[in-house]
Structures are given as C-alpha cells and as structure tokens.
Amino acid sequence: MTRRLLRLALTAALFVVAVPVSAFAQTGTVIDWGPDSYAWETSYNAATFRSNAGSVLSAVGVINGFLGPLSSINPNTPGTEYTYYLTGLTTAAGTVVTAGPTLSVYKTIYTGGTIQIWQGSPRNAAFGTNPPNGTVPSTFTDGSLFLAGTVPTFTVTVTRLNSNGSYVNGNADGGDPPNGLWTGGSALALVSAGGNPCPFRITGGWDMRPADVLAGYVSQYDGKIDLNCPTPALPSTWGKIKSSYRD
Amino acid sequence: MRMRNYFVLMALAAALTLPARAFADQFLADFRGFDYEDPNNTPGFGNLGDGYNSLGDVTQVNPALLTADFTNNQYTYQFKDLAAIANESAPPFLFLFYSPGRFRIFEDAISGGTNRDYGVNPPNATAPSTFTDGTLILGGQVTNFILTLDLTNNNGSFNGDITFDEGTQQGSIPAASLNGWTFAGLTSGGGTGTPEGYAHQVDGEIRVPGPVPAGTTSWGKVKNLYRR
Numbered sequence: 001m002t003r004r005l006l007r008l009a010l011t012a013a014l015f016v017v018a019v020p021v022s023a024f025a026q027t028g029t030v031i032d033w034g035p036d037s038y039a040w041e042t043s044y045n046a047a048t049f050r051s052n053a054g055s056v057l058s059a060v061g062v063i064n065g066f067l068g069p070l071s072s073i074n075p076n077t078p079g080t081e082y083t084y085y086l087t088g089l090t091t092a093a094g095t096v097v098t099a100g101p102t103l104s105v106y107k108t109i110y111t112g113g114t115i116q117i118w119q120g121s122p123r124n125a126a127f128g129t130n131p132p133n134g135t136v137p138s139t140f141t142d143g144s145l146f147l148a149g150t151v152p153t154f155t156v157t158v159t160r161l162n163s164n165g166s167y168v169n170g171n172a173d174g175g176d177p178p179n180g181l182w183t184g185g186s187a188l189a190l191v192s193a194g195g196n197p198c199p200f201r202i203t204g205g206w207d208m209r210p211a212d213v214l215a216g217y218v219s220q221y222d223g224k225i226d227l228n229c230p231t232p233a234l235p236s237t238w239g240k241i242k243s244s245y246r247d
Numbered sequence: 248m249r250m251r252n253y254f255v256l257m258a259l260a261a262a263l264t265l266p267a268r269a270f271a272d273q274f275l276a277d278f279r280g281f282d283y284e285d286p287n288n289t290p291g292f293g294n295l296g297d298g299y300n301s302l303g304d305v306t307q308v309n310p311a312l313l314t315a316d317f318t319n320n321q322y323t324y325q326f327k328d329l330a331a332i333a334n335e336s337a338p339p340f341l342f343l344f345y346s347p348g349r350f351r352i353f354e355d356a357i358s359g360g361t362n363r364d365y366g367v368n369p370p371n372a373t374a375p376s377t378f379t380d381g382t383l384i385l386g387g388q389v390t391n392f393i394l395t396l397d398l399t400n401n402n403g404s405f406n407g408d409i410t411f412d413e414g415t416q417q418g419s420i421p422a423a424s425l426n427g428w429t430f431a432g433l434t435s436g437g438g439t440g441t442p443e444g445y446a447h448q449v450d451g452e453i454r455v456p457g458p459v460p461a462g463t464t465s466w467g468k469v470k471n472l473y474r475r
Contacts, residue, residue: 028440100337
C-alpha cells in the first residue's frame with residue numbers, strides 16, 4: 001500500500017517536473033480605464049445597429065488605474081497621462097443577431113488587433129468628433145511607448161430591445177483563455193514572468209447609449225486588461241523529490 | 248412686472264450664450280469588483296429567486312458631482328437585494344430581470360479604517376462587511392435591473408436605473424441628476440482573478456443626466472413667448 005502511494009506521489013511529482021508552466025499565480029486586473037474611452041468603426045450601420053463585414057474597430061482612452069505588478073505607477077500623476085490605442089480589429093462576418101422574445105443580442109467578433117499604451121506629457125488627450133481626426137489617435141499615441149501587444153480576438157456583445165432597438169447593456173471580451181501577447185514597451189518586464197511576456201485579456205463594459213457616446217464614435221468603452229501570468233516550475237532533482245516523501 | 252420680464256429675458260440671454268452639449272449624460276462613478284449570488288437557492292448562476300450582489304472598488308468619480316480623496320480614503324461599492332424574478336431565453340443567451348435593489352458607495356479611511364477584503368465564498372466574515380463600513384456617501388434604489396448572460400462562456404453584462412436617495416453627498420448632486428443608470432461588463436474565467444465563490448469580475452460605471460442642453464432660438468421667438 002505504501003509502495004503504491006509512493007508510486008502515485010512520484011508520478012505526480014514527475015508531472016510537475018515535466019510541465020514547466022503549470023500554475024497561474026499572478027492573475028487579475030493590471031490596467032483599467034473608465035469614462036474617458038471611446039471606440040469607433042469604419043463601417044457601422046447606426047440604423048440597423050450592425051457592423052458590416054470588413055469593418056475595423058478602434059478605440060482610444062485615458063487609463064485611470066494600474067494594479068498588480070504595475071501598481072507602483074500612478075496614472076493620475078499631474079502633468080502626465082497614460083493613454084491606450086486599440087486598433088486593427090476587423091470583423092469578417094459582421095454583426096450576428098440572436099433574437100429573443102423581447103430582447104436581442106448583437107454579437108460581433110473581431111480579429112487581428114493591436115494595442116499600445118503610451119506615457120505622455122502634458123495631459124493632452126482629446127477625443128474630438130468623427131475619428132480619426134486631428135487629435136485621435138495622435139494625442140493618445142504621443143510620448144513614449146509604455147506597452148505594446150497583440151489582441152488576436154475581441155468580441156462585443158450588446159443587448160437591445162426588440163421594440164425599438166434601444167441599447168440595454170453590453171460587454172467586450174478578448175476571450176478565454178487569455179490570448180493577448182505583450183510584445184514591447186518600457187514596462188514589458190513588469191508584465192513578464194521568467195523572461196516571457198504574460199498572456200493578457202482585454203474586457204469591460206460596452207456602452208452604446210446615444211446620450212453617452214461622442215459624435216462619430218460607436219461606444220463608450222469602460223475596460224481593463226487582466227494578466228494571466230504563469231509561475232514557472234522550479235527545477236529540482238529526483239533526490240529532492242524522493243526525499244520530500246520520506247519519513 | 249416689467250422688472251420680472253427683464254430678469255427672465257436676461258436669464259434666457261444667458262442660456263442662449265451657453266454652447267449646446269452634444270450629449271446629455273455625464274459620468275458619475277467608475278467601479279470594478281466581483282459579483283456573487285446570495286441567496287443562491289439553486290446551484291449555478293442566474294436562477295429565478297437567486298439574489299444578485301456585487302462588491303468592489305470605486306476607482307474614479309466625477310469631481311463636479313462627488314468629492315473623493317483617493318489618497319487618504321478607500322471607496323467601495325455594493326449592489327444588493329436584487330432578486331431574479333423573471334427570465335427570457337435566446338440561446339445561448341439568457342436575460343434575467345430583477346426586483347428592485349440597492350446601490351451604495353462607502354468611504355473608509357485608509358489609515359485607521361478597514362481594508363476591504365473579498366475573502367472566498369461570500370457572504371463571509373469580510374465580505375460584504377469590509378466594503379460597507381465607513382461613511383455611506385451615496386446610495387439609491389436600483390430598478391429595471393437586467394442581466395444578460397452568455398451561457399457558452401458565462402460572460403455577461405448588466406444595466407439598471409438608479410434613483411439616489413441617501414448618503415452624505417446626495418445633496419451635492421443636482422436634483423435633475425438624481426435619476427441615473429448603471430452598466431457593467433461581467434467576465435468569467437482565466438485572468439480575471441475572481442476569488443473562489445464569486446461568479447464574475449465586474450467593470451462598469453454609474454452615469455446621470457447632465458445639464459439640460461441650451462437650445463438655439465431667435466429674439467422674435469423669445470418675445471413671442473410673452474405676447475398674447
């Protein structure tokens with residue numbers, strides 16, 4: 001019986017040794033933004049509430065929170081601003097509608113995006129109207145590059161009333177498991193583990209109430225980025241593993 | 248009487264000089280947290296009769312409407328008392344409709360106060376209690392609360408109307424802006440850091456009606472208002 005238990009324990013230990021990345025210890029929100037964030041599209045039909053196939057989604061915003069490994073940085077430092085620019089997200093199929101008795105869901109899947117986060121002075125981010133314009137994205141991409149990454153997938157899901165198409169609620173999600181990949185920027189080391197950038201996931205609330213959205217934009221995007229950082233397994237020896245099961 | 252007309256005309260002239268606003272809502276507060284069901288009479292999320300709760304941090308406020316000192320205080324929020332009373336299905340989506348509940352924002356000193364702690368499997372010894380201690384600065388009744396759930400990935404979103412009726416800073420919000428609304432995205436799964444026993448990561452805002460936009464008009468039309 002003892003032998004059998006020992007064999008089981010050794011098998012489990014072998015699994016740990018053989019799988020270099022086994023646990024996700026550092027997870028959760030690392031970057032957050034709120035009301036100062038808007039998205040636009042190249043081919044959105046405001047009458048049908050649908051993005052046409054081939055439409056490209058972009059968004060810009062001002063970051064209001066750094067957490068976890070970025071928590072030592074204050075995004076609200078006077079005179080300095082941290083901004084993001086999400087772009088290149090293209091929908092192949094356009095918006096697909098799933099209708100219920102009184103509510104319907106408008107779902108649009110985008111692929112192939114990138115995100116940049118910039119640190120700049122002074123605080124000059126300005127949305128203007130009908131982007132791209134004289135200040136968008138330029139005032140969100142000035143300064144120095146803080147982080148850059150790829151956003152392979154991004155899904156926007158919006159609920160609307162069947163009766164008149166009014167916006168009810170909505171969200172955005174990069175997908176599970178997290179598939180965003182950091183590729184550069186001065187803070188790359190802070191969002192890496194074991195020398196490798198951690199996967200990230202971009203999510204949040206998607207507000208399409210006309211009263212909340214600036215002219216020429218399609219939504220006000222209250223979002224964030226979550227990190228899904230692996231903890232590398234520590235190297236060990238058979239002797240150490242065996243000794244941990246003795247006595 | 249003439250004097251009164253003069254003041255009315257002066258006020259109108261002032262209104263005419265104000266630039267018209269392009270949109271009518273204004274931001275009140277930004278929040279981020281987690282949600283859970285209590286009571287959770289039926290296993291799984293979103294069953295009729297279950298109660299919806301959410302706790303977390305208020306991360307930004309509109310300084311024109313609320314006074315907040317994020318350096319010295321911690322600001323937390325709570326949604327509570329919302330019960331799922333009806334649902335509607337559009338597979339794979341589920342729409343849940345809730346009875347009225349309550350939303351509150353609390354201010355607690357960082358030094359000498361109690362740091363908020365989610366713990367696990369709420370309600371527990373620290374949640375909601377460490378989110379609801381300190382000073383209630385703003386609260387209101389939540390109505391027309393609707394939650395959309397995608398059953399393929401358990402993500403979702405919610406919205407609801409909020410009528411603010413309590414709190415030490417209720418008076419700082421103009422009467423015309425006391426009827427606001429809320430929305431949030433709900434995320435489940437990898438990367439969210441959702442503590443055990445909570446259902447979703449929640450990220451959203453409270454918004455309220457903004458100043459009434461000024462309209463454009465002519466002196467002739469203004470004068471017509473006083474003729475008959």
